[in-house]
Each structure stands twice: as C-alpha cells, then as structure tokens.
Amino acid sequence: MIAAAVAAAAALAAAGVSCPLDGVGRGGHPDAWLRTTAAKVLATSTSPRCRLLGLAVLDRLDLHGEDACVAWRRLAAEPADADLRALRGRLAWRCGQAVEAHRDALAALDEDPSSAAAWTLLGDVLAARFLDDAAAAAFDRALAIDADDPEALFARVGVTASRSERRALLRRFVAAAHERGTTRQRLRAALETLEFLEALADRDVFVVEKAELPGEIRLSPMVIRPGSIAGWIARIGVGEAGTLPALFDTGASGLHLDARAARKARLAPLSGVTLVGGGGVGEHAVRRGLLARLDLGPLVYRQALAVSAMDSLHPRGTYRAILGADLFAGTALTFDFARRTLEVRDVRAQTPPTGDPRRIDPWPRDPDALPLLRVAGMLLVPARLSAGTTTIERPLLFDTGASRTMIARAAAESFRGLRHGARRGARGYGGAMEVVGTLPRLTIDLGAARGELRDVPVFDLSARTRVTGINVGGFVGNDWLARRRVTLDLVRGVLVVAPDAGRRSGRRR
Incomplete structure (x- = not known):
C-alpha cells in the first residue's frame, strides 16, 4: 500500500499535478481555509499524498489526547515530506511524545527550512525543555516566514522577558487570532495577560x-x-x-x-x-x-x-x-x-546554548535524570505505566498536591481490567474533575524507580488536554511519592528519583 502510494504520488508530481495543500507547513492560512480545503481534498483528490495531507491537516486542527496519538501512529507508518512531517510532529507533541515531535521538526526543517510550522514546533519543544533563548530563536524564524502565525506569536510571548515586547506580541496575536482563528481559551488568556501587564506597568517584582x-x-x-x-x-x-x-x-x-x-x-x-x-x-x-x-x-x-x-x-x-x-x-x-x-x-546555570536552535540537544545525558516538560504551568515527567501484560508510556503531572495518583481515562482504556463506575465529580481548586472508574492494579516507573498501586482512580482529563494542547496521562501523587527522595532541578529541567532499594508500594501510604 505504501509503495503504491509513493509511486502514484511520484507519477502525479511528474505530470505536474499539484495539491491545494502544498506548502501548508509554511503557514499563512486561516484555520477556516485549512478546514474547507482539506475537506475538499479528501472528497475530490486522487493523489494519495494530497489526501494524506488533507487528513493530517484536519487531525492537526481537531484531534487532542489519545485521538492525536492514534492519528500520529497512523501517519508514522506513511512516507512523509516536510509538510507531513511538520503536521505529524504536531500530533506527536499533542500525544505527549516530545522526543518524536522534536525529531519530526528537525527532519522537516532539513528538507524545507521555510516551514513555519516546523520552526514553531521546534520552539515549543525547546521552551518546554527550559531552553527559552533557543526557543525564542526558533519562534523568530517562524515569524520571519509567517509574521501573523497565531501559534508562533502566542508561544513567543512565553519566552519573552521584556514586558513591553510581551505586550506588543500579545496585541499582534489578538489581531492575528481574529483573522486566522484560535481557541476561545487562548484568546481569553491573551487578553487577561495583556490587562495584567498593563496594570503591572514597570514595577519590579520578586x-x-x-x-x-x-x-x-x-x-x-x-x-x-x-x-x-x-x-x-x-x-x-x-x-x-x-x-x-x-x-x-x-x-x-x-x-x-x-x-x-x-x-x-x-x-x-x-x-x-x-x-x-x-x-x-x-x-x-x-x-x-x-x-x-x-x-x-x-x-x-x-x-x-x-x-x-x-x-x-x-x-x-x-x-x-x-x-x-x-x-x-x-x-x-x-x-x-x-x-x-x-x-x-x-543551581549555577551554565551558559545557555546559543546558535542555530536546530543544533541544540534538549535531552539530558544523565540516564538517571528524567526530562521534565514545562507546559502551561505544568511539570510533566515521562512515565511507564504497566498493568497485566500491557505497558504504555505517557507524560504524568508531578503533583505533590495530589493525595493519590490518578490516571486519565484515555490512558486507562489501554489496559484490561478497567472498572467503569458511576460518574462522580471531585472538586478541586479552580474547578472539577470527573471520576469514571478505577484500575485494580497499576505499576508506574519513573526511570529506575517503581511503584505498584492498587485501586487507582481514573479521571476524565480530556478537557485539560484540549486546554493545554498536550496529552496528560495522569498525576503522580503522594501515594507513589511517599518516603521517597526526589530532586526537582528547575534550571536543567530534570527530575531525579532516588533508587527504590527494594521498597514496595501498597494501596495507600
């Protein structure tokens, strides 16, 4: 199937047949145009590559959480050019697969350095890895290609220290968002931040x-x-x-x-x-x-x-x-x-890496140091979740404020034995979460540290995933953390959990 798709795409390209979505990674298109054009391509195009582009565009616009994971895995099996790699990398990022997102961003830029979408994706990964200067350089490259890209403008605000520059970027974002489209939550956050910065003026803080x-x-x-x-x-x-x-x-x-x-x-x-x-x-x-x-x-x-x-x-x-x-x-x-x-x-920070952001390695070399992702105020840590014969990898929120470890329903549905229960709400500061069931047993590995838990509550975190733009597999709470020694390095962006030394975990501690 893949070989046939490649051959057909090559034949159409040789015949001069183009796709309306060619160059989509370079930006410049409102969300409404992307949605309409992608739907038309899927309905009328005979080009396998063009249809794949249409599918990837619609996935990028609409899919979050585990749905993004399914779409990413599907696209990972197909041949990809720069446009498809940038779109596939965005889905990997939403799935919580930061290493794969970084790899796709670099591959897309190697093939097409004018891909604004790939530069923005690279900046998102670098910013999440506490490399603000490198991320800013990547976002600037994206904005040099597409000055009104809402995603790049909004992301650039987060790695900008100057308040006057942040205000200017936010105003540009609001104007671009009205023209090109964005989420309601992101637009509201931008307007509230702009109001806050104007009220703060030039006061020194902290x-x-x-x-x-x-x-x-x-x-x-x-x-x-x-x-x-x-x-x-x-x-x-x-x-x-x-x-x-x-x-x-x-x-x-x-x-x-x-x-x-x-x-x-x-x-x-x-x-x-x-x-x-x-x-x-x-x-x-x-x-x-x-x-x-x-x-x-x-x-x-x-x-x-x-x-x-x-x-x-x-x-x-x-x-x-x-x-x-x-x-x-x-x-x-x-x-x-x-x-x-x-x-x-x-922690005396080393001189931040400079130069071409494509040449900066954001991943720790110490095998005991787990790379944190700092996204939307969350600190996410890569975790391995196991139940029975099934093992999956998902980012979990490192949460010393949670009494118990909680798993997202979308992740829990990967395991046999999930007990669906009557839905009930659990109130929290700022809002509520919905409990939808329990997992009888779950093993969580953070690096070399392991914890075995029983009767793990399962929550619906799909709304949080949509708001933050990245798949959250759950929270690591105090039942897993009890009696451990954990170091959170807020400069290198890593989490180090001391070896278990044979400790065992129970239902609660």
Missing part, C-alpha cells in the same frame, strides 16, 4: 531580600486518614498576615491565597484572571495582585505576585495558601518525604 542557600524548609504531612497523606504543608510569611500554612503543590504555579489571607496580607489588586481546574472542567475568576513581602524561609521576596481566590482554599482551613514550584526558579528542590524536609539549593 525582588530578593534574602537568599540563604542551601536552605531547608520543614514539611508537615496533611493526613486525611491513618496511612494516607493528602499533601505537604510549609509555614510561610505573607505580607501583614503573619505566618500561614501553605500547601506545597508542584501541580500548581505561583502563589495562591484564600480570600481572608489576601485581605489580611493587604494584597494590592492588579487584574483578574480565569482559573481552570485540575481536570480542565469548571473555572472561576480570581484576582492577581502584589504582596509587600513573601517569606519562604531560605528565600524572602519583596513585591511578590500572588493570586487571591474568592473564598477558602480548603474547607476546614488546613492550608490558607498554595505554593507552586516556580516560586523557586533558579534552584534545585530535593523533597525528602521520609525526613519531611525540602532542601533548596542554588
């Missing part, structure tokens, strides 16, 4: 008052029942509110305060923002503002940014704030859950 590193933060377990840890609490100083209990949640980003704490701390309001819940279902408005002082123990900041919830964060007030790992940017964090400590070390 001014370091003290940095005593290496330093240590004591963690207290939040126990919901004997043997089950729901999270880890640190005491922090917040403005004029004094010392508050804060949940250290690597599944969140930034600093979040409950409404009462924000009032007592005299949070100076700046702008509003919409917060989407853990499953991507349900959302509510919160307020962003400035704190006069934030004391994290080894690190103390003046003029710290924070988000104020409209109500409480925990129904019983067990914690009044939520700490994201990004508040410790430039450091390596070592969680020793057995000793109940968090060590914070200053």
